[in-house]
Amino acid sequence: MRGSYQTRTIKWALHYGILLLFVVAALFPLYWLVKVSITPNDILYKQGTDLLPSKLSFEHYATVIGKSDFLLFFRNSIIVSGITAIASTVLATASGYAFSRFAFRGKFWIVGVMLVTQMFPLVIVITPIFSIFGTLGLTNSLAGLIIIYTAFNIPFATFLMQSFFDGIPKDLEEAAMIDGATRFKAFVQIIAPLTLPGIVATAGFCFTGAWGEILFALLLNSSASASTFPVGLLLYSTRATIEYGPMMAAGVLALIPVCIFFFLIQRYLVQGLTAGAVKG
Amino acid sequence: MTVLYTSAGIRRRLAALEPYLYSAPALLLITVTTLVPIVIGISYAFRNVMLLDPTSGGFVGLDNFRDLMRDGSFWGALKNTVTWTVSCVAFQFIFGLILALLLNRPFPGRSIIQPIVFLPWAIPTFLIGMNWSWLFNPAIGPLPHWAYALGLMSAPDNILSDPQHALLGPIIASIWWGTPFFAITLLAALQAIPSEIYEAAEIDGAGSLERFRSITLPFLAPTMVVTVMLRTIWIANSSELIVVMTKGGPADSSQIVASYVFTQAYQGLNFGYASAVATALVVLLLIYALLLVSIRQTMLSSR
Amino acid sequence: MIKKLLLAGAAVAMLAAPALADTNLRFVQTNTSDESLAVLNTVIKKFEAENPGVKVELISIPWDNSFEKFATMIAAGDIPDVAEMPDNWVALYANAGHLENLEPYLEKWEHKADLNPRALELARKVKDTAYVLPYGLFVKSLYYNKKLFAEAGVAGPPKTVDDFMDAAKKVSALPGKYGYCLRGGSGTFNAWAMMGAATNGDNAFFDKDGMSTLDQPGWVAGFQNQIDIYKNGWAPKDSVNWGYKETVAGFYTGTCAMLDQDADVLAPTSEHMAPDDFGVVPMPKGKGGKAFPVLSYGSWGIMSASQHKDLAWKFLTMLDGPQTDPQWTKAVGALPIFKSAEKDPTYADPKYRAWFESLDDKDIVPTVTPGYLPEYSLFAGSTAVKLAQQALLGQITAEDLSKQFAGILTKAQQKYLAK
8 A cells, every 4th residue: 555645645746846946046037037138228227126027128139140240159059069069079079989889008197187277277277378378379269169168078078978888788888899899889880879878868968068157258269259258248248237137138049049959858868867877 | 020019929919009099099199288288287377377477387386276275265265165075066967866757757748848948958057147236136126026025034135146146046047057967867867767766665665765865876876976976076166156146246255276276367467376276276176076986986896 | 585584573562462462460459348349340340341461359358258368369479469458457567568669659749649648648657668558547436326315315426535435334224225336355455545634634655655545544434434444334245356347237126325436337327327316526524625536448459479569559559549439438428538538528418527627626636556666566455455354354444454554565566666
């Protein structure tokens, strides 16, 4: 007997009740963001604490799209994040596979090095990176950002992909290799397709990571043609004032693609990590 | 002509190289773009490097580290870093665990609720910082007024300008942002536990708390150690929320080591000293990581 | 035969030359407001039209992070031709040899005589050489909210420091209102310096031996005033963290009644307040009937690594000439550097009178902060902020604060003098 009807109802009420709290907590700040973006300037401060402004206006969206370089920044962000996602995932798939399948000399040290790269405050490495990129002609370019984002994403992406590969039994490619295929062929044609959810999840993770990065985007690039949207948002903070209306409008516009994207792939993240978790 | 190498021998040699070949592209990229700059960065710690002074750069040995030991601001920042990291990780873990437990079994509406509660992870941190600053400001945000109405505060003030509570602001923002990460990984780990084990335990008469303690936790533990370790390292190093929300103030009450590095580097332009601070942080995090890895090994071997 | 070849070669070279003359002049600046960009784009278009083959690449960097952004660019070799030089950057870049010496260019400049002598004096603060061409002056004056004053029963704008403290007290008695928009966060040192100098009766930061004067009782009294203002609740509790933007917003939303700032606040304030609701007067006078408002300036510089210095100077003189400069200063809220421009109709607006009065009044002595010290940027940007916040919060006393200020500045000054 699973417990009385009363106990079950209480359990479900609690279940949905707590979930509701989480949902509200997750959405409330985002709601505020949207609210500021549709509040006209004259009542922005006067009705700042009201839940709903007395009048709505899309003037900030018009300002952002019409009077600034926002569309250019947005396009740059898509290019940078997209290519970063693809590059990181490809490289991480290869290295994740290696970590999953092989026990090789130096594995401990390589993992250690990858870990250390995550520990160092980015601020210090910016100047050396800038100098190196300068000599390579990569400063003030989208390519420079892509390279550095990929490098920083690889450690965690590798960990993710390794986890997904751990969930696929080694026998599969071993059977293929006995049949005469090279490991590489087995990898590309059999194993990788099986981890498609994992690949999608890793790509999505790298995309969202690159999308919001601001430190390098601000310090490595200067011209508008090589700036991403976080820099665009910062430009709304002028010397004299912070133009919250357009800034939040630009923020909302920039969030739409990444939210949709994340909405779609989050399921695969769970799915893929589950498989890997079995092998711990 | 003598055949120096048999084809089998070549294949065996190549096979031994295989793992390196697969990981080479990734490693090459990381080495050139990250490792080399980090080594250069660490080298600054042993030199007197003032960013805009071309005559600086001389070797000073351990001087920067000696200054570090005597620097009250550094130790204050270190204390804050511990508070910051422990609070963020602990609460993100707890809320993430609760969420994961709630989402573990299918229920009507899960496919909509799940993406919504995971959404904060997709928002860029600096935007989150600005957003929450706005929410905490009594002139333009509702939170102080609600806190006052609920009796949590004696007056609707901005906690970000209160030296006792300034760090709380970024901590709350960080919890909001980071809970989905734990929820996702914990959920994945939970779903990997075979349901037969639970059913067997239920038949044996174990209550839900007992099942949680004796089945769920041990299964979760090893994977979670790695996740917690990674997150701790990230959080210890992430100064964005703090820099955006409080700039480390007021009076350095919310300054952590990572944001202190930023101040020394970009307001003092003293890259040598900033590097020393950064290196100290890396050393501490390395010790922490090694500790956790050995804990994990112990857990795995005892399983 | 060879002569013919040479002639042909020369002809080809001459034909190719215009194509090679497509020069890119890189121009970095930090004002991203709509008005500023409008002025710049007009000047750039005019310059490009008058100089075919030349393109001016305008690089606008966000003001909040401009210091680190520009420092990173220069440190890594990504050096523009022309750059805006906020006054507290000049010593840093000039001493490191990044700024071109502009004296030879100034010598030959037709408009040099029209320059306000103070502008040139400020430009020559580093090594007595002009490393920059100023575009405008910023001097602090006191904005006050007429409506709040009337409500609180304050007779008129404060003329002395005592009036100021009294007005702050009265306005703060109104529920939810405060007397002073205190800037406790970034940029706070200016306010402490002004108040301290006023109560001290003298604004010299150092005595003739290069020791800082900030720990003297006159200055300490001023620091105590600031602390009292915060302690008594005459400034909003939040203001301990307030930077430029928050104080300005505090003023134009009517939260606090008095603000010490430059003319660049006129624009945002006029957007949010009716012209009759606020006024501007020179900074209140202290001991000896004197006031010591902080004087700063904005300027343009030519980077010494530039390959197009003459062209850069040509661009600068168009941007900073007697015709265009007033448009620029209007957009950024500065006072013009040309004597002729002071008669420009914009500056006839009574609201600007306070600043011109400040520049003309003998009892108002402008204060120039010791930006020539290499350590000043860390001091003003971070150390002074932290110490000031500790004082406001009651963690250290005014005496402690003054001793720490004096200690740091003396050390820096001694080091500077020894060189």
